[in-house]
Amino acid sequence: MRIYKEKDYEAMSRRAASIIAAQVILKPDCVLGLATGSTPIGAYKRLVKQYKKGKLDFSAVRTVNLDEYKGLGAGDEQSYINFMNENLFSHVNIAKENTNVPNGLNKDAAAECARYDKVIADMGGIDLQLLGIGNNGHIGFNEPAKSFADGTHMVTLEEGTREANARFFSSLDEVPTAAYTMGVGSIMRAKMILLVASGKAKAQAVKDTVSGPVTPKVPASVLQLHPNVVLVGDEDAMSLL
Numbered sequence: 001m002r003i004y005k006e007k008d009y010e011a012m013s014r015r016a017a018s019i020i021a022a023q024v025i026l027k028p029d030c031v032l033g034l035a036t037g038s039t040p041i042g043a044y045k046r047l048v049k050q051y052k053k054g055k056l057d058f059s060a061v062r063t064v065n066l067d068e069y070k071g072l073g074a075g076d077e078q079s080y081i082n083f084m085n086e087n088l089f090s091h092v093n094i095a096k097e098n099t100n101v102p103n104g105l106n107k108d109a110a111a112e113c114a115r116y117d118k119v120i121a122d123m124g125g126i127d128l129q130l131l132g133i134g135n136n137g138h139i140g141f142n143e144p145a146k147s148f149a150d151g152t153h154m155v156t157l158e159e160g161t162r163e164a165n166a167r168f169f170s171s172l173d174e175v176p177t178a179a180y181t182m183g184v185g186s187i188m189r190a191k192m193i194l195l196v197a198s199g200k201a202k203a204q205a206v207k208d209t210v211s212g213p214v215t216p217k218v219p220a221s222v223l224q225l226h227p228n229v230v231l232v233g234d235e236d237a238m239s240l241l
């Protein structure tokens, strides 16, 4: 695992954006695995800026997002599809048909998960997977569990995860209790993984990820087994390393 400890959120975002930009420049039709949450927003802003300066071209880029709340869709402000439109897709020249997010409105979990796995397979896999990390070490919405899940599946969200994400909703009651998420296997099959972490609340999870045992109780710890992971964190997130 290559580790970059950056001074603050801005420096972390700059570093993460430069790695994603390099991927797009080196392989214009790359498949980017994308993440939501507040951590990657700064990196997305920088990518948009570079696109507006004419330095990046997303016209051939294809994307596949990690996860989506079950029951939410593009019409819901807090859905991840809406997050991606607002923070990236609507501001660059990516073709909407080249972007993919699990369909939270599909009530048939088995059908939706199978569809999404096929989307990833048909794209030929993921070149660069961007990941944030939950306070409990979750990646995507792979919550601590008894075993690592392989493909896309439905998860019941932990109360702590719902509480952490409640800041995006008007009340805790509105936070969905379930989600569709890419599995740990799908994430691990990406050629390269870029993990971003910011803030003191992530420090323990980052420490467990980097130097704890590999265990599904800390889903991100599995990244120790991937040959090409870059961790970019700010000083607060890295403070226990």
Ligand code: GLP
Pocket (backbone or CB within 6 Å): 035, 036, 037, 038, 039, 040, 066, 067, 131, 132, 133, 134, 135, 138, 139, 140, 141, 161, 165
């Ligand atoms: C959600 C997402 C994760 C994300 C995590 C951390 O649970 N499903 O993909 O990494 O939040 O979010 P934040 O970056 O806002 O701390």
